[in-house]
Amino acid sequence: MCLAIPVKVEALLPAQRARVTLHGVQREVSVALLDEVAVGDYVILHVGYALQKLDEEEARQTLALFAREASR
Amino acid sequence: MKPDWTHGKVEMQHGGGGRAMTLLIESLFLAAFANETLSERNDQAVLPPPSGRLVVATDSHVVSPLFFPGGDIGSLAVHGTLNDLALAGARPQYLTAAFILEEGFALADLRRIVTSMATAARDAGVSIVTGDTKVVERGKADGVFITTTAIGEMLDAQVRGVASICAGDKILLSGTLGDHGMAVLSCREGLQFESPLVSDSQSLHDLIACMVAKVPQIHCMRDPTRGGVAAVLNEIASQRGVGIRLNEAAIPMTPAVQGACELFGLDPLFVANEGKLLAFCPPAQAELLLTVMRQHPQGAQAAIVGEVLAQAPGQVSMITPLGGERRVDWLSGDPLPRIC
Amino acid sequence: MNYLDEFRDGNLGKQLLDKIHAAVQPKKQYRFMEFCGGHTHALFRNGIPALLPAEVTMVHGPGCPVCVLPMARIDMAIELARLPDVILCSYGDMLRVPGARGTSLLKARAEGADVRMVYAISDALALARKLPARQVVFFAIGFETTTPPTALALLEARAASLQNFTVFCNHVLTPPAMAAILGGLEVEAPPLHGLVGPAHVSAVIGTEPYLPIARDWRIPIVVAGFEVLDVLQAILQLIHQVNEGRAEVENEYTRAVVPAGNLKAQQVMAEVFTLRERFEWRGLGWIPHSAMQIRSAFAPWDAEQRFDVKPVPGKENPACDCPAVLRGAKSPLDCKLFGHPCTPDNPIGACMVSSEGACAAHYRYQT
Numbered sequence: 001m002c003l004a005i006p007v008k009v010e011a012l013l014p015a016q017r018a019r020v021t022l023h024g025v026q027r028e029v030s031v032a033l034l035d036e037v038a039v040g041d042y043v044i045l046h047v048g049y050a051l052q053k054l055d056e057e058e059a060r061q062t063l064a065l066f067a068r069e070a071s072r
Numbered sequence: 073m074k075p076d077w078t079h080g081k082v083e084m085q086h087g088g089g090g091r092a093m094t095l096l097i098e099s100l101f102l103a104a105f106a107n108e109t110l111s112e113r114n115d116q117a118v119l120p121p122p123s124g125r126l127v128v129a130t131d132s133h134v135v136s137p138l139f140f141p142g143g144d145i146g147s148l149a150v151h152g153t154l155n156d157l158a159l160a161g162a163r164p165q166y167l168t169a170a171f172i173l174e175e176g177f178a179l180a181d182l183r184r185i186v187t188s189m190a191t192a193a194r195d196a197g198v199s200i201v202t203g204d205t206k207v208v209e210r211g212k213a214d215g216v217f218i219t220t221t222a223i224g225e226m227l228d229a230q231v232r233g234v235a236s237i238c239a240g241d242k243i244l245l246s247g248t249l250g251d252h253g254m255a256v257l258s259c260r261e262g263l264q265f266e267s268p269l270v271s272d273s274q275s276l277h278d279l280i281a282c283m284v285a286k287v288p289q290i291h292c293m294r295d296p297t298r299g300g301v302a303a304v305l306n307e308i309a310s311q312r313g314v315g316i317r318l319n320e321a322a323i324p325m326t327p328a329v330q331g332a333c334e335l336f337g338l339d340p341l342f343v344a345n346e347g348k349l350l351a352f353c354p355p356a357q358a359e360l361l362l363t364v365m366r367q368h369p370q371g372a373q374a375a376i377v378g379e380v381l382a383q384a385p386g387q388v389s390m391i392t393p394l395g396g397e398r399r400v401d402w403l404s405g406d407p408l409p410r411i412c
Numbered sequence: 413m414n415y416l417d418e419f420r421d422g423n424l425g426k427q428l429l430d431k432i433h434a435a436v437q438p439k440k441q442y443r444f445m446e447f448c449g450g451h452t453h454a455l456f457r458n459g460i461p462a463l464l465p466a467e468v469t470m471v472h473g474p475g476c477p478v479c480v481l482p483m484a485r486i487d488m489a490i491e492l493a494r495l496p497d498v499i500l501c502s503y504g505d506m507l508r509v510p511g512a513r514g515t516s517l518l519k520a521r522a523e524g525a526d527v528r529m530v531y532a533i534s535d536a537l538a539l540a541r542k543l544p545a546r547q548v549v550f551f552a553i554g555f556e557t558t559t560p561p562t563a564l565a566l567l568e569a570r571a572a573s574l575q576n577f578t579v580f581c582n583h584v585l586t587p588p589a590m591a592a593i594l595g596g597l598e599v600e601a602p603p604l605h606g607l608v609g610p611a612h613v614s615a616v617i618g619t620e621p622y623l624p625i626a627r628d629w630r631i632p633i634v635v636a637g638f639e640v641l642d643v644l645q646a647i648l649q650l651i652h653q654v655n656e657g658r659a660e661v662e663n664e665y666t667r668a669v670v671p672a673g674n675l676k677a678q679q680v681m682a683e684v685f686t687l688r689e690r691f692e693w694r695g696l697g698w699i700p701h702s703a704m705q706i707r708s709a710f711a712p713w714d715a716e717q718r719f720d721v722k723p724v725p726g727k728e729n730p731a732c733d734c735p736a737v738l739r740g741a742k743s744p745l746d747c748k749l750f751g752h753p754c755t756p757d758n759p760i761g762a763c764m765v766s767s768e769g770a771c772a773a774h775y776r777y778q779t
Contacts, residue, residue, distance in 0.1 A: 002450055002557035002612040003337045003411055004638075006415035022414075023331025025258075026266040030534060033560050033677045042415055044615055044668050045335070047411050047503065047554075048532025049561040051677065052615040052668050054415055059667035066424050066641055263531055321422070334416070336531075389779045393422030394429070394640065396459020398777040404756045408504030409531060411558065412449060412477055412768060 004046035006054055009039055020045060075099060080179035087173065087207030097205065100183060104190040105169075105200040117201035119166060122225035129156035130221040138185065138215050140256045142271030143346075146189035149218040151275045151346060152297070154196055157222040158277035159293040159349060161232050161284045164224035167193055169203040174213035185216060196275040198222070227284050236291040237312050239382035242358035244351045246279065246365055247272065247373040249301060250329040253343035253407075258332065263409065265335070269328045272347035279370040283351065287361045292352040295345065299403050302341040304350060305378075305388045306402045315384035318400065319391050324373045336409035341400055343407065352380065415667070419639035428644040429463055435651045436467045443469045444650050445740055446608040447590060449476035449768025450638040456777035458640045468647065471740030472763075472770030474589055474696060475610060477554045477582075478505045479762040479769040482692045483726030485582055486511040489551045491721045492580060493517060493525040498719075499543070501536040502551035504529045509765050512726030517551075533565040540569075540577035549715045550579045557612040559583040559704060560677035563684040566706065569713045578715035581706050584691060586613045587621045588702035592693075593739060594629045601741030606650035608643065609635035611665055618673025622661045630659045637665040684710055694762040695734040732761035737770050744771040751775065 007020040009031075016032040020043065031037045031050045043050035075096055085092040102110060109117045133149040143151075154164045169189070173182065193200050251272040258269050276295070283290060296304045301318075309316045325340055333340050347370070353361050358376055365371030378390075388400040436442060446452055452472045455461060461470060474480050490511055493500035500517065507517045507529060521527040526546075530536050533550055540548035552562045562579060569577045590607065609622055614635045622633045632653035636646035646664050653660060663669055684707060691703030706714040715721075728734075732754070733747035744750050744763065754760040756772050763771035 002448070002555060002610070004557065004612045004615075005334045007335075008414075022335060023327035024268050025328055025331040025335060027335070030532075030561070030564070032564055033674060033680070035676055042413075044612065046557055046612060047561055048534060049564070051557065051560070051612060052674055055667050056413060059413060059415060059418070062642075062645075062664065062667060063418055066428060066645055262529065262535055384779070387779065390459075392458045393420070394425040394458050394460070394463065395422070396463050397779050398457060398459040399779045401756070401776045404508075408507060408529060410505045410767070411503040411554065412505055412766065 002046060004044045004051060006042050007045045009037055009041045009043060011039060012037070018050070075179050077179055077183055082173045082175055082177040082179060082182065082207055084175055084207055084209070087205055093205070100186055101203060101205070104186045105193070107199040107201065109199065109201040115202070117166070117168070119201065119223070124225040124227065127157055127160050127162040127224050127226055128221065129153055130219065131156055132217065132219045134214065134217050135256065136214060137256070137259050138181065140259050140271055141269060142255055143273040144185055144188050145216060145218060146185035147192040148273050148346060149220045150189055150192035150196065151273050153220040153222045154198065154275045154277055155295050155349070157224050158275070158280045159295060160226065161228060161230055161280065161290070161293070162224045162226050163281060164196065164198050164222045164277055166223040167198050167200045168221045169200050170219040171203070171205045172213055172217040173205065173207045174215050175207055175210040177215050182216065192275065196277060227281060228288055230284070230288050232290060232292050234292055234308055234311050237308060237314065237352045237380055238291070239314055239380050240355050241291055241352045241380040242355050242376050243316070243378040243380065244353065244358065244361060244365065245301070245323065245375055245377045246276070246349045246371045248324045248326050248329065249345065249348070250325065250333065250340040250343035252346040253300070254329050254332045257336070263336070265332070267328050267332060269332065272345055274347035274370065276347060276349055276370060279365065279368045280349070282368050283361060283364055286364045287353060287357050289357050290351055290353045290361065294350050296348060296350055297344050297346060300340070300342040300344060301350065302388065302400050303402060305400065309388050310386045313385045315381035316378060316388045317381055317391065318378035318388070321393050322375050322377045324375050337411070338407050338409065342403040416639070419637065419641045421641065425641055425644060428641065428648060432468070432644065432648050432651065433465050435648060435655065436465045437655060438467070440467055441469070442467055442606070442651055442654055443471060443602060443604050443740065444606040444608060444647060445471040445473045445593070445604050446643070447473035447475040447586070448610045449479070449766065450611060451608050451636065451643050452770060452773050453768050454638055454640050454643050456773040460640070460643070461778070464647070468651070471604065472737070472773065473593065474693065474738045475555070475586070476766050476768040477558070477584060478509060478766035480584065480693045480695060481509070481553055481582055482694045483512040484692070484723040487513070487726060488721045488723055489580060490515060490517060490520045492549050492715060492719060493520050493527050495719060497545070498547045498549055499526045499528060499539065500549050500551055501528050501530045501539065503553070505766060506551055506553060510759060512724070533561050537565055537568060537574070537577060540574055544576055546576060548577050550577070551582070552579050553582045555584060555586050555610070555613050556616045559681050559685065560616060563680040566684045566710050566713050567680065570710060578713050578718050579706065580715035581704060583685065583704040584693070585702050585704070586610055586617070587625060588699050589693065589696065590625055592696055592699045592702070594625070594631065601736070601739045604631065604740060605654050606632040606634070608646045608650070609633045611636060611638045611642070611668070614665065614669045614673065616674050616677045619661050619663050619669060619671050626659050626661045632659050634662045635665050635669055637668065695738045729760050734761035734763050737763050744774040747771070
């Protein structure tokens with residue numbers, strides 16, 4: 001359920017909208033559900049709305065956890 | 073009166089058999105498709121006998137929108153039918169074209185489409201030798217529908233087809249997956265997105281001629297159009313009573329197709345292609361065939377993507393990058409973007 | 413980092429699988445439910461079920477909003493679509509789903525109803541602005557993930573005093589359904605030993621709502637992303653919890669989920685929606701306080717108030733085993749209808765309806 005995909009914010013647009021990209025595919029989406037967002041941020045996109053910002057540090061830690069678990 | 077190519081629309085009289093129809097045919101179709109047979113202005117084409125076996129393929133073309141990145145309904149109507157013919161291992165020589173036009177359709181768009189058809193046919197070295205035009209009332213068609221028939225001859229004496237496929241055959245794909253379907257989707261109303269996606273619509277007869285000349289043992293070739301690779305392979309698996317196994321990691325795909333499929337929840341195996349082919353060939357010739365395909369610009373990204381199995385008849389499955397195996401089913405209905 | 417490829421790495425996945433095999437204790441049973449269709453999809457698409465140790469059983473939960481929507485609500489949407497001047501908009505998923513009389517929105521469209529697929533609810537709003545003489549009804553479905561966009565659209569419609577835009581609200585809630593699965597259903601089933609918690613629902617509601625569930629039912633919950641490595645890691649963490657006798661809420665999906673969730677999204681939801689007394693879930697029955705209703709302040713934009721459509725109770729096929737499948741009491745293969753006549757092209761029960769339903773995933777992906 002709830003298909004949501006990480007996309008990168010390319011540009012901020014008026015009316016709480018933003019241009020986002022994934023593998024060269026671009027779309028205009030709403031960022032009205034986020035408190036603050038900046039160009040370069042990755043966000044989780046669902047039905048045309050950014051739901052949450054992705055935390056790069058946390059992502060790295062999770063990947064490190066996989067590697068650690070995998071070699072434990 | 074000459075058609076107004078800037079503001080004019082298709083009118084009922086353009087199909088009525090009168091002077092307006094003759095003018096449209098002369099100034100558009102005859103001029104664009106110019107060749108000797110057509111200029112004789114008969115209701116049929118009389119052609120010299122072929123030296124090999126005669127091959128015929130026919131296809132109706134509808135697409136929405138009519139223009140998309142990398143092509144339009146005109147080029148598609150040429151490529152699609154030529155590919156159907158060439159996949160038997162044949163050389164296409166002639167095309168026929170029948171147009172159903174909707175009253176009110178812009179003449180400028182019609183001219184664009186006919187011109188692109190003429191270019192596609194000329195590039196493929198094929199003449200459009202006879203045709204027909206009808207006009208239906210507004211609302212009874214979607215702009216323009218085109219039916220084309222291709223005629224050509226076999227290049228060799230080989231029999232190719234689903235019945236020749238056997239267990240052990242390798243399956244080769246001529247290039248990246250899903251480019252046409254996703255390019256069309258990118259300009260469909262309500263879904264528009266910007267991307268580097270371009271339809272792969274192209275005539276494959278030259279690639280096929282090279283393949284057949286160097287590897288005559290090819291058992292079967294098919295183009296994964298509507299329903300994508302999944303549809304073609306399921307059809308073959310159930311028709312021939314064999315199993316088919318794909319290797320997910322080997323399937324070539326552009327990042328843009330991958331990205332668009334992620335965004336809309338679509339499976340690239342179900343997405344249509346208009347310039348790719350799947351070839352089934354005995355394992356001993358698979359590497360040679362791959363080399364031959366990769367040497368041709370239309371097969372530069374070719375890959376061995378799977379094999380035919382004696383077990384699990386009728387089933388198509390895929391080995392995943394994690395080493396798991398999953399079934400590849402037919403598509404149910406139209407591929408609709410999903411949210412969950 | 414693009415947050416996709418890194419979490420699909422085949423080699424890391426194989427190593428995590430090895431670790432899962434090493435972590436299970438012989439003769440111990442690990443029955444875990446992945447609540448979400450997204451997890452079910454990731455498991456099947458990657459061929460994971462056959463790669464797990466025999467001790468680990470994955471039970472596929474009801475977390476697919478298309479699957480659990482009762483037929484009566486689909487019939488209401490079809491009825492709305494057939495009203496004069498109405499344009500019914502919905503997400504692509506809903507168009508093929510059959511209602512009680514075998515009809516669907518796509519079939520209604522073939523019969524002349526104006527049904528349109530949209531990618532975002534904002535597209536439906538734009539359509540209403542473009543066509544003021546038509547009534548645009550948005551058929552809203554989904555869990556907490558999909559609810560905030562609907563809330564924003566209703567706020568915007570009210571702010572603009574749009575007269576021709578309404579929402580047919582079918583938003584449902586995850587925690588009550590989880591609780592129902594764990595204890596409230598009248599189906600005999602072996603106990604569950606752990607839950608893989610939702611990814612994007614949790615991005616909105618956070619992990620705190622699962623604390624009482626883990627405590628009350630003494631069950632480990634690991635919130636996980638929808639990529640295949642996320643699911644494998646969650647299974648591993650659940651095994652560790654079972655082995656160590658813990659029943660905690662853990663968060664594997666920290667890159668997108670914080671304990672309190674997205675407060676702004678929660679606030680717009682609270683402004684626009686209130687709880688329904690109860691709501692019917694296909695396959696699970698009526699669950700109290702399990703769905704959202706549009707607040708009376710937004711009544712002019714509530715399709716159920718604007719138009720006179722009444723639910724006509726649909727009758728499920730009595731041979732359908734969906735309730736038992738959703739509870740994990742039966743596997744899809746145990747159902748007499750599975751594969752014949754119930755297929756993705758001709759779904760009889762909830763679990764076959766969407767590609768993320770347990771039966772559809774089995775049918776599509778299981779070799």
